[in-house]
Amino acid sequence: MDARVEPGHGDLRLENRVPHPNDPKLRSFVEVSQNSDFPIQNLPYGVFSTPAYPALRVGVAIGDVILDLAVLENEGLIDVSPAYGVFAQGSVNAFMALGPKVWSSTRAKISELLRHDNPHLRDNKELRSRALVPMADAKLHLPIAVSGYTDFYSSREHATNVGVMFRGKDNALQPNWLYMPIGYNGRASTVVVSGTGVKRPRGQLKPPTVEVPSFAPCKRLDFELEMGVVVGQPSAMGGMLTEAQAEEMIFGFVLLNDWSARDIQQWEYVPLGPFLAKAFATSISPWVVTREALEPFRVQGPEQDPAPLAYLRQGKPNNFDLELDVALRAAGMNEPARICHTNFKYMYWSSVQQLMHHASSGCAMNVGDLLGSGTISGPEKNQRGSLLEISWNGTEPVELPGGAKRSFLEDGDSLVMRGWCQGDGYRVGFGEVEGTILPAE
Amino acid sequence: MDARVEPGHGDLRLENRVPHPNDPKLRSFVEVSQNSDFPIQNLPYGVFSTPAYPALRVGVAIGDVILDLAVLENEGLIDVSPAYGVFAQGSVNAFMALGPKVWSSTRAKISELLRHDNPHLRDNKELRSRALVPMADAKLHLPIAVSGYTDFYSSREHATNVGVMFRGKDNALQPNWLYMPIGYNGRASTVVVSGTGVKRPRGQLKPPTVEVPSFAPCKRLDFELEMGVVVGQPSAMGGMLTEAQAEEMIFGFVLLNDWSARDIQQWEYVPLGPFLAKAFATSISPWVVTREALEPFRVQGPEQDPAPLAYLRQGKPNNFDLELDVALRAAGMNEPARICHTNFKYMYWSSVQQLMHHASSGCAMNVGDLLGSGTISGPEKNQRGSLLEISWNGTEPVELPGGAKRSFLEDGDSLVMRGWCQGDGYRVGFGEVEGTILPAE
Numbered sequence: 001m002d003a004r005v006e007p008g009h010g011d012l013r014l015e016n017r018v019p020h021p022n023d024p025k026l027r028s029f030v031e032v033s034q035n036s037d038f039p040i041q042n043l044p045y046g047v048f049s050t051p052a053y054p055a056l057r058v059g060v061a062i063g064d065v066i067l068d069l070a071v072l073e074n075e076g077l078i079d080v081s082p083a084y085g086v087f088a089q090g091s092v093n094a095f096m097a098l099g100p101k102v103w104s105s106t107r108a109k110i111s112e113l114l115r116h117d118n119p120h121l122r123d124n125k126e127l128r129s130r131a132l133v134p135m136a137d138a139k140l141h142l143p144i145a146v147s148g149y150t151d152f153y154s155s156r157e158h159a160t161n162v163g164v165m166f167r168g169k170d171n172a173l174q175p176n177w178l179y180m181p182i183g184y185n186g187r188a189s190t191v192v193v194s195g196t197g198v199k200r201p202r203g204q205l206k207p208p209t210v211e212v213p214s215f216a217p218c219k220r221l222d223f224e225l226e227m228g229v230v231v232g233q234p235s236a237m238g239g240m241l242t243e244a245q246a247e248e249m250i251f252g253f254v255l256l257n258d259w260s261a262r263d264i265q266q267w268e269y270v271p272l273g274p275f276l277a278k279a280f281a282t283s284i285s286p287w288v289v290t291r292e293a294l295e296p297f298r299v300q301g302p303e304q305d306p307a308p309l310a311y312l313r314q315g316k317p318n319n320f321d322l323e324l325d326v327a328l329r330a331a332g333m334n335e336p337a338r339i340c341h342t343n344f345k346y347m348y349w350s351s352v353q354q355l356m357h358h359a360s361s362g363c364a365m366n367v368g369d370l371l372g373s374g375t376i377s378g379p380e381k382n383q384r385g386s387l388l389e390i391s392w393n394g395t396e397p398v399e400l401p402g403g404a405k406r407s408f409l410e411d412g413d414s415l416v417m418r419g420w421c422q423g424d425g426y427r428v429g430f431g432e433v434e435g436t437i438l439p440a441e
Numbered sequence: 442m443d444a445r446v447e448p449g450h451g452d453l454r455l456e457n458r459v460p461h462p463n464d465p466k467l468r469s470f471v472e473v474s475q476n477s478d479f480p481i482q483n484l485p486y487g488v489f490s491t492p493a494y495p496a497l498r499v500g501v502a503i504g505d506v507i508l509d510l511a512v513l514e515n516e517g518l519i520d521v522s523p524a525y526g527v528f529a530q531g532s533v534n535a536f537m538a539l540g541p542k543v544w545s546s547t548r549a550k551i552s553e554l555l556r557h558d559n560p561h562l563r564d565n566k567e568l569r570s571r572a573l574v575p576m577a578d579a580k581l582h583l584p585i586a587v588s589g590y591t592d593f594y595s596s597r598e599h600a601t602n603v604g605v606m607f608r609g610k611d612n613a614l615q616p617n618w619l620y621m622p623i624g625y626n627g628r629a630s631t632v633v634v635s636g637t638g639v640k641r642p643r644g645q646l647k648p649p650t651v652e653v654p655s656f657a658p659c660k661r662l663d664f665e666l667e668m669g670v671v672v673g674q675p676s677a678m679g680g681m682l683t684e685a686q687a688e689e690m691i692f693g694f695v696l697l698n699d700w701s702a703r704d705i706q707q708w709e710y711v712p713l714g715p716f717l718a719k720a721f722a723t724s725i726s727p728w729v730v731t732r733e734a735l736e737p738f739r740v741q742g743p744e745q746d747p748a749p750l751a752y753l754r755q756g757k758p759n760n761f762d763l764e765l766d767v768a769l770r771a772a773g774m775n776e777p778a779r780i781c782h783t784n785f786k787y788m789y790w791s792s793v794q795q796l797m798h799h800a801s802s803g804c805a806m807n808v809g810d811l812l813g814s815g816t817i818s819g820p821e822k823n824q825r826g827s828l829l830e831i832s833w834n835g836t837e838p839v840e841l842p843g844g845a846k847r848s849f850l851e852d853g854d855s856l857v858m859r860g861w862c863q864g865d866g867y868r869v870g871f872g873e874v875e876g877t878i879l880p881a882e
Contacts, residue, residue, distance in 0.1 A: 148630055153713060174711055179654050180645055184713035185626035185720075189589055189805040190678055199679040201802040204621055204750065213620050215750045215801070237631055237722070238640040264802065270615055272594060272625035273714020276802035279626075281678070309645065309656045360656070361642040361705065361717035364630040 021111035022296055024423055028114040029122040030132065032063035037287075037420055037429025039063070040114050043107055044252070044287035044430070045092050048138040056090035056141055060110055061287055061431070064135050067110065071131045077121070078109055091145040092288060093368045096232035096251045103232070103251065107292060140286035142193040143254070144230055147368035149191055149282065150358060151226075151258055152183040154349035156302065158377040161389045178306060181349035181357050183374075186258075187279040191370060193286050194255075194433040200411060200440040201280040203264035213267060217440035220262035220394070221409040224375040225326050225385035225417055227344055228256035229351045230288050231369035238362040243314050246355040249365065253294065253351075255285040255324075255417050255433040256372050262388055262408070284370070285417075285433040293428050297321045297421035299345050308353070311360055318350035324376060324419045326385070330404045331412035337401050339390060342376055342383035344419070411439045462552035463737055465864055469555040470563040471573065473504035478728075478861055478870025480504075481555050484548055485693070485728035485871070486533050489579040497531035497582055501551055502728055502872070505576050508551065512572045518562070519550055532586040533729060534809045537673035537692045544673070544692065548733060581727035583634040584695070585671055588809035590627040590723065591799060592667075592699055594618075595790035597743070599818040602830045619747060622790035622798050624815075627699075628720040632811060634727050635696075635874040641852060641881040642721040644705035654708060658881035661703035661835070662850040665816040666767050666826035666858055668785055669697035670792045671729050672810035679803040684755050687796040690806065694735065694792075696726035696765075696858050696874040697813050703829055703849070725811070726858075726874040734869050738762045738862035740786050749794070752801055759791035765817060765860045767826070771845045772853035778842050780831060783817055783824035785860070852880045 019026055021043065028040040038044065038061040048059050048066055059066035069087035072078040080086055080102055086094040096103075113121050121128060153159055156173070159182075163172030176182065200221055206213035232251025235241060241249070258278060265277030301319035308314075322344035327336030349357075354371055375385040384390045387408050391397050394407035409415065414436040420429035460467055462484065469481040479485065479502040489507055490497050500507035510528035513519040521527055521543055527535040537544075554562050562569060594600055597614070600623075604613030617623065641662055647654035673692025676682060682690070699719060706718030742760035749755075763785035768777030790798075795812055816826040825831045828849050832838050835848040850856065855877040861870035 148628065176645075176647075176654075176708055176711065179647075180709065182709070182713055182716075184716050185628055187589065187626055187804055189807050189810075190803075192678075199803055202681070203802045204617075206617075206620075212747070213617075213750070215752050237633075240643070261802070267617055268621065268623070269712070269714070270617065271710070271714070272623055273710070273712070275623075275625050276798070276804060279799075279804035280802045306653070309654070311656050357717075358720075361644045361702070361721045362631075362640055363628055363717060363720035366630050369630075 018108070018112065021107050022293065024426060026111065027116040028062055029116045030062045030065060030114060034425065036063050037427060037431050039426045040111060041423065041426055042289060042293050042428045043110055044289040044293070046143045046287045047091060047141040048133070049141065050133055050138050058087040058089060058092055058095060059133070061135070062114055066133045066135055066138055067114065068131050068133055072113070075127065077113060078106060080106060090141065092143050093145045097367045099233060100248050103290065104292060107290060140193060142191065143286055143288050144370065145368050146188040146191045146370050147366040149186040149188040149370045149372070150183050151186040151278070151372040151374065152181050152349065152354050153374040154181050154347050154354065155374055155377050155385070156348040157346060157379055158375040158385060158389065161377060161384065165393045179309065180312070181354045183354065183358070184273045186282065186372065190280060191282045191284060194283055196283060196435065197438045198259055198281045198283070198435045199438045201261050201264065201276070202440055203261060203276050204267055205263045206267045207263070218261035218264055219408070221437065222260045222262050222387045223326070223409065223415050224258035224260055225324060225340060225342070226256040226258050226375060227373045227419070228254040228284055229355070229371040230254060231355070231365055231371065232367060234367055235359050235365040237364035239359065240311065241356050241359045243352055243356065246352045249355060250291045250351060252288040252290040254288055255419050255430045257283040257415065257417055257433050257435060258372055258375070259283065259435070283433050283435045285430050287431050289428065289430055294320050294421060296423065297428070301345065301350055302348055304348065312353050312356055314350060314352055318352040319345045319347060320421065321345045322419055322421050324417065327416045328400065328406065329414040329416070330400055330410065333400065333402055336414065336416045339398055340383065340385055342378040342385060344376060346378045347373060347376060409437050411437050413437045459549070459553065462548050463734065465867060467552065468557040469503055470557045471503045471506060471555060475866065477504050478868060478872050480867045481552060482864065482867055483730060483734050483869045484551055485730040485734070487584045487728045488532060488582040489574070490582065491574055491579050499528040499530060499533055499536060500574070502576065503555055507574045507576055507579055508555065509572050509574055513554070516568065518554060519547060521547060531582065533584050534586045538808045540674060541689050544731065545733060548731060581634060583632065584727055584729050585811065586809050587629040587632045587811050588807035590629040590632055590811045590813070591624050592627040592719070592813040592815065593622050593624040593790065593795050594815040595622050595788050595795065596815055596818050596826070597789040598787060598820055599816040599826060599830065602818060602825065606834045620750070621753070622795045624795065624799070625714045627723065627813065631721060632723045632725060635724055637724060637876065638879045639700055639722045639724070639876045640879045642702050642705065642717070643881055644702060644717050645708055646704045647708045648704070659702040659705055660849070662878065663701045663703050663828045664767070664850065664856050665699035665701055666765060666781060666783070667697040667699050667816060668814045668860070669695040669725055670796070670812040671695060672796070672806055672812065673808060675808055676800050676806040678805035680800065681752065682797050682800045684793055684797065687793045690796060691732045691792060693729040693731040695729055696860050696871045698724040698856065698858055698874050698876060699813055700724065700876070724874050724876045726871050728872050730869065730871055735761050735862060737864065738869070742786065742791055743789055745789070753794050753797055755791060755793055759793040760786045760788060761862065762786045763860055763862050765858065768857045769841065769847065770855040770857070771841055771851065774841065774843055777855065777857050780839055781824065781826055783819040783826060785817055787819045788814060788817060850878050852878050854878045
């Protein structure tokens, strides 16, 4: 077919010339194993440094290496003008602020530079040695400067499990839950990158059996498996968002572990919600997978009944078929043992609905806002996204290989979350978010 | 007395030479009326711009003028080296980051420059014309870049009033209230400076009389009279704070109006606390009054029984005798009518205790964190710091001069809060925080 003589097929012509970065047939000259989270179809953004050059800069993961975008911009191979220097920074925020058109064109350019049939970088040994950094040599940092951290509660299965445990089967879901994505403001100052140790928090504990609270190390320390939405564009104070606007503001997603001190929470949370029980640490994965890279994995979420109010209605599928895995390694175990395997697609309220709801009262959103999805549980028992649910509030401890049992986390425990979308012959993955529990003192 | 022959009286010697900036006898060559909030004993920090020079910079209020600190630093009259340029910025944060010793020495230097008997600035007409800007010519901006906004709930009278209204007299205070300063994370992105219009928020409303919520403009819009603590120093993740450390981290205080949509809050807040009901706007005064300027007005707070747990104990009085005034001007009224007059000294939990509690689970604090005290009510009926309490949940509307009645705020209403510490012949004041309600659309 001669594209030149087919008027009105501009998009098709472009596609014939330059494959879309999501094209499953794309290959890179960088070697990528089939199980890698980071094929050329992914290209997630992160922030890294190396012993040889300790300044923080923005890079993209491909296979086992990092493509240094500051080097590429410096060489004129990536152009985000009139902006300059947005990759020679300690966060992705300056790049995000440039908006979705630049996100898309930059990703297309990076994809092109990494293609197996593009000799530009492939055959320039000197440039390659500067622009491609082995991941094993790099330190990964928090990828975003977190402006605000909001945590939602949008898995029906999780909310139901918690409700059944604490209020019984008949009142499991609160009356407001089916009408809005319930959320609360979290603490942005303690969002940390994967690999950061998590010190067991202290706090006021008052089990029902005692009269007076004591201040002591948390005894019921838990994880919560979540995805985090990274907001890449601001919205105005006093405004509202359409579905399309909300979607365009989403730069990408990270894995998120919303560490929780259940006993501190239980005593403090009435009537103003969780505060210190969630404020000591929130861990995220170092790689932000772009919304664009997840497009092929978009699926319809659960049916919403009652139908959402008009301001929360969505016209397209906003869920993602994204497999999630949680593993626990107690001190002494050789490798982590899986304790949960679920999927992001089960979420009742989508990230787009969360964002529409968040802005609906006139709340301004900022570049760098992080929205936790809420604990992601599924309908099956092995799909529960917290120890609270897995051990059913401590009544059914989980047994680990080697015989150790866990109702909640113990000092020395390492918790690893992984997530990936499975394509045909490749996966678009998130790497992992890991945290090890350190003793209170 | 010859100070030189009195060993061990170094402090006294200094006092003889340079009066402390809080000395009630100090006078400035800048004219300051006796009712001014900004005598030489105050020297609060703010951020301003002028039509002639629209760049934002940091200044100090004195009488009806602003002392431009960027000019003074440029002239070498203020020296915060090795830092430089901390006043030629859009927030006080860079200055705050320099720490309490620099806060104190800078205030002493400014006081010295403004004294009636110091000819340096007084007699330099050219410099004075550049360094002293009439407040009437200036636009005042948000003084701090808000890192995080936390709102507490620390007035026993307020918590009791709310409790009696919604749960009855016998269960007015929640069981945890007397053991900790209850708080929650607020939304930092919508903290705005006095004078910013406040658009009536929309949200989900579900009065008990209907089955299904609707999305509509808030019908029960309220203010909350609070003070805000401005945190000027960071604390480490995983650490805790002593009373002395917490106190040293406090840079100063602002007036704070925690606008609240009572009907949105009522439907959304179970179980994770207030979210959108408080996220549309929080207004603060443009001037940050330093902790040091408030020292002469330090008083003992109410007795705390039960005694606080060890990590919350304080050895000195951490409350302040600070009078507070709320006035309402409905459209058509010539001037605002007072609807509340109370005092910051009634607060059960002090700002120092709030900060110690906040950090106690290992939550890192940042320069620019803003801590709302919680609504400040007093024991008397005219000391209630919200319309919810003043109108007793709408059952006793307040009557304004001219005959208008208010249970909650209406479009066009202007709400003005003022606060001041009364000294002997002078007052250390906060100016005002004003906000006018704009219609939802």
